[in-house]
Amino acid sequence: MSLKSPLYEEHKDLGAVFTDFSGWQMPVHFGSIIKEHKLVRESVGVFDISHMGVIFVSGTMARVWLNELLANDLSILDTGHSQYTFLLNDQGGVMDDLIVYRLGDETFLLVPNASGVDLVYETMVKQLPESDVFLENRSGSVVSLAVQGKESLALMERMNPKVKHLQKNELFVCEGDCDSMVIARTGYTGSDGFEIFTNIEQGKQIWEWLLKDHGSIQCSACGLGARDTLRIEAGYPLYGNELDSSMTPLQAGLGFFLKPSLKNELRAMNPERLPRIVYYQLLEKTPPPRSGYEIYEGDEKIGVVTSGCLSPLTGDGVGFALVQKEITLNDIGNYKLFVRNKKYSLKFTKRGII
Amino acid sequence: MFDPKDLKFTQSHEWISADDSLVTVGISDHAQDLLGDIVFIELPEIGRSVSVGEAVAVVESVKAASDIYAPLGGTIEAVNEALDTDPTLVNASAYGSGWLFKIRIESADAPSDSLMDYKTYQSDFVE
Numbered sequence: 001m002s003l004k005s006p007l008y009e010e011h012k013d014l015g016a017v018f019t020d021f022s023g024w025q026m027p028v029h030f031g032s033i034i035k036e037h038k039l040v041r042e043s044v045g046v047f048d049i050s051h052m053g054v055i056f057v058s059g060t061m062a063r064v065w066l067n068e069l070l071a072n073d074l075s076i077l078d079t080g081h082s083q084y085t086f087l088l089n090d091q092g093g094v095m096d097d098l099i100v101y102r103l104g105d106e107t108f109l110l111v112p113n114a115s116g117v118d119l120v121y122e123t124m125v126k127q128l129p130e131s132d133v134f135l136e137n138r139s140g141s142v143v144s145l146a147v148q149g150k151e152s153l154a155l156m157e158r159m160n161p162k163v164k165h166l167q168k169n170e171l172f173v174c175e176g177d178c179d180s181m182v183i184a185r186t187g188y189t190g191s192d193g194f195e196i197f198t199n200i201e202q203g204k205q206i207w208e209w210l211l212k213d214h215g216s217i218q219c220s221a222c223g224l225g226a227r228d229t230l231r232i233e234a235g236y237p238l239y240g241n242e243l244d245s246s247m248t249p250l251q252a253g254l255g256f257f258l259k260p261s262l263k264n265e266l267r268a269m270n271p272e273r274l275p276r277i278v279y280y281q282l283l284e285k286t287p288p289p290r291s292g293y294e295i296y297e298g299d300e301k302i303g304v305v306t307s308g309c310l311s312p313l314t315g316d317g318v319g320f321a322l323v324q325k326e327i328t329l330n331d332i333g334n335y336k337l338f339v340r341n342k343k344y345s346l347k348f349t350k351r352g353i354i
Numbered sequence: 355m356f357d358p359k360d361l362k363f364t365q366s367h368e369w370i371s372a373d374d375s376l377v378t379v380g381i382s383d384h385a386q387d388l389l390g391d392i393v394f395i396e397l398p399e400i401g402r403s404v405s406v407g408e409a410v411a412v413v414e415s416v417k418a419a420s421d422i423y424a425p426l427g428g429t430i431e432a433v434n435e436a437l438d439t440d441p442t443l444v445n446a447s448a449y450g451s452g453w454l455f456k457i458r459i460e461s462a463d464a465p466s467d468s469l470m471d472y473k474t475y476q477s478d479f480v481e
Contacts, residue, residue, distance in 0.1 A: 017390070033416045034391040225390075225416060287394045288414055309416060310393050340396070340412070 005050040006143050006200040007207055014211075014221055022114035024051040027223035036226035037233075037312040040191050041354075044149035045222035046210045053098075053117030053139040054197060055110040055124070061132035062106050069127060070100065071249065073259040077102050082169045082186055084257050086249055087112075087120055092266045093245040094252070096120050097237070101171050101184055109182060109197065111144070113239045143203020147210060148193035148230075151217050156183070156194050159209065163194065176202045189227065190234025190354040229309045232319050235279050235352020241291065241306045242277045242320045252277045275324045277306065278348045282317030283332060286310075286344040289317045294338045295346070302327065305337070311353060317344070318353055355450035358383070362425075363475035365468060369449065370425045372469075375459045379425060381413060383448040384480045389415040392441045397433040397455055404430060404457065411454055413444065425469065428457040 003024045005011070011018070016027035027048065029036060039045045057066060067074035072085035082101040086094050096116030101109040112120040117139045124135055147156055156163040160174060163183060171184035179199040187193030196206060211221060228238070237243050243252050248266045251273050255263050267273075282289065289308030294301050308319030317337070327335070327348050336343040356378070361369040367385035371378040386392065394414040404410050404424040411422035433455045437443055444452035470478070 028417070029390065032391050034393070229416065287396065287412070287419070288416070290419065 003051070003140065005048050006141075006203060007048045007050065010204070010207060011048065011221070016221075016223065019224065021051060021224055024114055026051055027221070028225045029223040030221050033223070033225035033229060034312045036220070036222035037229050039218065039220055040149040040189055040222065040226065040230055041313060042150060043218040044147060044151040044155050045220055045226065046207070047146040047148065047222050047224070047227055048207070049144045049146050049195070049227075050140075050142065050203070051114040052144050053110070053112040053114065053120065054137075054142040054144065055112070055117070055121060056136040056138060057108045057110060057124075057133065058106055058136075059133040060106055061129060062108055062134075063102075065129060065133045066100065066108060069124065070098075071259065071262055072100075072257050074100065079103070079105055080170055080172060082171055082184055086254075086257065087116075087123060088248070088262075089245055092248040092250075092262075092269060094239070094243045094247065094249060095123065095245055097239055097243055099186060101182060101186075103171070103173055103182060111197075115240060141200065143196075143198055143200055143207070145196045145203065145207060145210070146187050146189075146193060146227075147196065148187045148189040148222075149191050151219070152191070152193045155210070155214060155217050155219055158214065159206070166194075177205065178202045181206075188234075188236055189230035190236065190352065191230070228307075229312055232307050232309050233311050233313060233352055234354045235320075237277065237320065238307060242322075247275070247277075251275065253279075272326070274326070275303075275322050277320050278303075278323050278327060278329075279351055280305075280308075280319060280321050280335075280337075280346045280348050281353065282337060283345040283347060285315075286317040286337065287339050289319050289337055289339070295321050295323070296336045296338060296343070297325075297327075297334050302335075314353065316353065317346070321348075323348075355447065358449050359472045361449070361472060362469040363472065363479075364423070364425045364470075365479070366423050367479070368422060368425050370469070376431060376456055377426060377428075377459060378453050378456050379422075380448055380453040381422065381444065382475065382480075386445050386448045386452070389413065389418070389420060391416050392444045395437045395441045395444070395454070397437065398430045400430055400433060402430045404428065413441075413454075422454060424457065426457055426459055428459045430455055431458040432456040 011027045019028035070085045098112040166185040181198035293305040295303040303321045303323035306320045396412040398410040405427045409421040
């Protein structure tokens with residue numbers, strides 16, 4: 001049985017092409033992945049991300065307990081701010097990556113991946129202290145929207161003028177027509193953007209409002225296909241591709257998001273940080289790099305593509321690879337991508353191209 | 355621009371212009387619609403001899419790479435070089451400027467029985 005977004009019928013009416021995403025029937029596009037990608041970079045697009053998990057945590061001990069549970073340093077997260085973090089297993093492997101929003105002194109919203117929400121919630125329930133921390137898993141009964149793109153601020157200001165005061169990663173809780181909602185200046189596209197979390201009835205109203213004619217601001221619905229190419233261009237990892245339970249955040253190049261003490265501990269466990277996730281950029285015209293394609297240094301296979309696409313902005317093949325040995329960043333002679341027995345030169349770089 | 359009603363179709367969604375020893379090959383409008391935005395096309399080398407059912411080209415959309423099979427045996431005589439700079443021609447005009455390659459039929463072999471006319475293709479594979 002597949003799960004459906006509360007906005008499924010709305011997507012169908014817009015002519016969405018659906019795909020299975022972690023058990024959810026979600027729109028992969030509404031006509032063209034490339035057009036939707038470019039819309040975000042040039043104007044603004046709206047994504048239904050209601051498949052993502054939504055777990056509320058509250059109580060006098062919520063902050064202290066979450067800080068023990070999660071990998072980033074929650075002690076420095078003020079109310080009205082959000083933070084990228086991980087749930088790790090005993091070996092430091094990533095069980096899921098998630099965003100924590102601090103809604104109030106003692107109230108937090110956790111947004112794990114659709115694929116990870118059950119594991120995250122079960123783990124939390126098992127480790128829940130006897131008192132002073134309360135969990136509420138509202139996954140599946142919340143509408144989550146990502147309003148992303150260059151013009152996202154201009155559009156969101158028409159909905160709520162207060163959004164202009166939000167800096168990146170900041171948020172506020174406000175009252176809508178029928179329920180409160182969270183508006184955060186967050187996203188996963190590499191462009192400016194906002195995310196909205198609210199109840200189903202109000203979410204439907206907001207979806208409809210966002211897609212009406214806004215005059216000079218061009219805005220359309222976008223699917224998960226564009227969300228994927230946008231995050232690849234921006235150099236953001238995806239759980240299941242670049243992150244999994246066998247690798248630490250350090251191996252994925254995400255040590256910045258770890259508490260200093262944990263970072264040192266994980267570094268000591270695997271000083272070489274191998275295998276490791278690295279960003280690559282093709283140096284010549286290539287077919288789209290795809291997960292599973294091999295990367296060679298001379299005759300030696302050194303890695304495998306975990307994500308890739310032809311950047312809709314530049315046409316370059318870009319993405320992530322898992323490499324088994326030390327590589328040199330920006331070396332432009334040695335590394336080749338193999339596609340159907342042809343070799344294409346690439347370089348490894350520190351981050352995405354956006 | 356071909357009229358699809360004049361073309362023959364394969365079960366794997368290629369079309370051919372029939373009734374000539376030099377046949378043009380492309381993919382159906384239905385196929386380009388299923389694939390979505392086409393971002394890369396790998397075409398065969400001119401002069402390559404191909405047999406029926408052989409994978410000779412690759413059409414890649416954002417999400418998937420699809421093999422294109424030779425609907426007839428023969429020699430590749432021309433390829434659509436415009437696709438190298440603009441693969442979306444296949445999306446825009448599957449039966450016109452989005453053609454893929456031309457095969458010179460060398461023997462008098464009749465086209466395979468599995469080729470269908472437009473009406474059969476539409477009713478069996480599209481609707």
